[in-house]
Amino acid sequence: MADVQKFKTAAETGLAERFSQARASLPGDAAARATAFARFTDSGLPHRRVEEWKYTDLRAAMREAAPLAGKLDDKAAAAAIAGATRFAEIDAVRIAIVNGHVAASASDLGALPAGVEITTLSQALAEGHPLLASLGAIPEAADNVAYALNAAFMTDGVVIRVAAGAKVEKPLHLRFVIDGEASATATRTLALVEEGASVTLIESHECADGVAHQPNDVLEIVARDDTKVEHLRIDAHGDAALALSTLTAYLGARVAFDTLNLVTGPALMRHQVYMTFAGDHTTGAVRGATMVTGRQHADTTLYVNHVAPHCESRELFKTVIDGDATGVFQGKIAVARTAQKTDGKMMSSAVLLSEGGTMNNKPELEIFADDVLCAHGATCGQLDDDLLFYLMARGIPRPEAEALLLESFLGETVEEAVGEENETMRETLMAPIRAWLSARG
Amino acid sequence: MPAVQDTIDRVKAIDVDQYKYGFETILEMEKAPKGLNEDVIRFISAKKDEPEWMLEWRLEAYRRWLTMQEPSWARVSYPKIDFNDLYYYAAPKMNEAPKSLDEVDPEILKAYEKLGIPLREQEILAGVEPKNRVAVDAVFDSVSVATTFKKELAEAGVIFCSISEAIREHPELVKKYLASVVPVSDNFYATLNSAVFTDGSFVYIPPGVRCPMELSTYFRINEKNTGQFERTLIIADKGSYVSYLEGCTAPQRDENQLHAAVVELVALDDAEIKYSTVQNWYPGDSEGKGGIYNFVTKRGDCRGKNSIITWTQVETGSAITWKYPSCILRGDGSRGEFYSIAVSNGRQQIDSGTKMIHLGKNTTSRIISKGISAGQSENTYRGLVSAHRKASGARNFTNCDSLLIGDRCGAHTVPYIESKNASAVFEHEATTSKISEDQLFYCMQRGLDEEEAVALIVNGFVKDVLQKLPMEFAVEAQKLISISLEGSVG
Secondary structure, X not given: OHHHHHOOOHHHHHHHHHHHHHHHHOOOOHHHHHHHHHHHHHHOOOXXXXXXXXOOOHHHHOOOOOOEOOOXXXXXXXXXXXXXXXXXXXXXXXXXXXXXXXXXXHOOHHHOOOOEEEEEHHHXXXXXXXXXXXXXXXXXXHHOHHHHHHHHHOOEOEEEEEOOXXXXXXXXEEEEEEOOOOOEEEEEEEEEEOOOOEEEEEEEEEEOOXXXXXXXXXXXXXXXXXXXXXXXXXXXXXXXXXXXXXXXXXXXXXXXXXXXXXXXOOOEEEEEEEEEEOOXXXXXXXXXXXXXXXXXXXXXXXXXXXXXXOOEEEEEEEEEEOOOOEEEEEEEEEEOOOOOOOEEEEEEEEEEXXXXXXXXXXXXXXXXXXXXXXXXXXXXXXXXXHHHHHHHHOOXXXXXXXXXXXXXXXXXHHHHHOOOOOHHHHHHHHHHHHHHHHHHO | OOOOHHHHHHHXXXXXXXXXXXXXXXXXXXXXXXXXXXXXXXXXXXXXXXXHHHHHHHHHHHHHHHOOOOOOOOOOOOOOOOXXXXXXXEEEOOOOOOOOHHHOOHHHHHHHHHHOOOOOHHHHHOOOOHHHOEEEEEEEOOEEEEEOOHHHHHHOOXXXXXXXXXXXXXXXXXXXXXXXXXXXXXXXXXXXXXXXXOEOEEEEEOOOOEOOOEEEEEEEOOOOOXXXXXXXXXXXXXXXXXXEEEEEEOOOXXXXXXXXXXXXXXXXXXXXXXXXXXXXXXXOOOOOOOEEEEEEEEEEEEOOOOOEEEEEEEEOOOOEEEEXXXXXXXXXXXXXXXXXXXXXXXXXXXXXXOEEEEOOOOOEEEEEEEEEEOOOOEEEEEEEEEEOOOOOOOEEEEEEEEEEOOOOOEEEEEEEEEEOOOOOEEEEEOOOOOOOHHHHHHHHHOOOOHHHHHHHHHHHHHHHHHOOOOHHHOHHHHHHHOOOOOOOOO
């Protein structure tokens, strides 16, 4: 308990107390959890003097540490899932994760497509499942405090193995729901996609408005050679939530990887993506559409690391800011000496709709190879007056005209992420965008 | 796409082993005792014959400095500097200040001659169009040894002298403006500079005056084991205009020498200041031995409405460069510009860029930066563009390209773009695709392919700025102008 003394805030002290209380009951290697927690005790919660967190002062934002959510019984979990209706209709293999624990009764674990194996993380940790060796494929993430806190507290999640050559048609839908009093959750999901396989993963996150939940979720994807992996994430946490999330993607050779993150919900959100190009001729796309209003704060931070040659990375981020909200985009493309012929393009565009909004962009390049093409761009401004005038001159009232322009601005990310043939999926993803725009009125 | 051969050749021509200004002038020097303490500061202040308030100002800065920590955020690495192992004052021995050039030590004149800097007015006049004349303030280690054309400038009302002289002769101006742009405790090196600055230039352009000639200061570090701490203050009063150039060189030595300058510019209503730098301090040898540590704070304050400050820099020298010439766009409708070419060779490390801080309404800024790294050097662009709540209608365009030659160097870009105003429009581009479609079309219509057309337009743009540097100052700059950034990595 000596460590507690050096913390400065109630949340830091609360986290330390929570860890000492929970550590004995958490599954898996206790020493590994202690090491991860030590990373946090070394520095405390990150604040604006820490360069990577310059624009998101977590120490100031996190007033107190919510207690770790307990596992609900089958009935309560089923009720919580039934209450979360927004993404219930997606045609997919469902895996429900309620309050940080897999709810088997509300999941389709018994009817998995051919080539897909799923184990719960708590079980895998308890029995030392061999697939866990694939966790932590991107060592840089371990130094990140949000990731380290997840490693210390992770309660459950799933371990997915897509067998070599399996072409999984139906998407796997991870439904994260948090119910009840304000609580903290920490889930970890691993998806190991073996050689030549293809799969689509969907994540949806929901909780009620007005409850200060503190989810901290990590998804780790390891894509072996010649795989195709699509990942779609919808962050519709309630408006009082403080949501931290990390995606790591470790990509082999000739992989086609795609991820999209749609954000409408939480009071504060930080989504971190660590993507490493470890094999040649791989393409990776990271996209995001973020809508914030009121006093919301949304931060997207990317670390794109090109190690292998002949890879292509595309990053496209759109942010719409209303009210007194703040948008943050930090993206770093690093190109190692070995990554010749890299083609990287990163773009972040933001539209500020109100007097009180703030956008902070930091698109960074770090290049050590001399035969590469890397470009980044960042723009920030208001809606184009000419375009608005054009629509209004045709009798469209201003709010509608604005909504139309914003829909097409944000929709570009969805259009690029989901092919035209998949109309249903496009509509599923456009729905939260349209809902946000119409709520804006 | 790798760099084109022509570019490689041109960068090779200014490689660290090609440094031409590495000679040393042997002079009898007068130095302050080694190290830094209050007595040394009193010594400097007494040497400069400064009034009491200036000494107090310095001592206060020194006390602040003692509480500060050396910054470590820049992407540069070097062994810890022992600030007590330096001479903070070194000046050629003279019985009294030279009244005319004839009294200046001929060895010093010879040194400037070797550098190609004309200090004799008649020499400048001979065979040169009068409008191309340049007034020069020559700073040798810790003192200004000569300032030319003072009389003629005085007739126009322009004050151009060393800062030590300004402290004595124009205390009201110095008191009003000194440290009003870069506060004493702005950062570690600026505070150190405030405590120990020895010389530099002072310029005041009265209202409505267009300075009749280019002004320039030529900085030379000569003595070993010294640091140079110069302070430059330029004030352009309402509706005035001035173009100012600085050049810097140093002898070739195995030790590292420290150069920590502070430059402050103040532009009042409708005034314009053009500040150009050709930085060619000794860069160290190809193994990274020796060279100048160039830790400089440069900032311009567009204090008045519709004022303009333009920074142009050609950076080829110094072992380490840590420098961010910035503009505070306070006046409504003011404009800030930053044009930079930074070439690193050998084991040089450059971390440079700019800050454009939009405070006033309808302020505009433009940043064009080209970084070229070769050898085993590291070249970082670090820049901030920010719009505050009240900066309605602010506009920024940033274009930074970098180019690597060889696979042992690094090029990095770290831009910060912060907007707190919905009507502010910021564009940051690291590609050349945003060049005017019309210009591109015009060139391509005449048979240039797209790449050639882009190169022509980009280079033409920078050339336009750099051509304003006088030849004698910028032989290197002229060579660099034509460097193509074909194969730019963004």
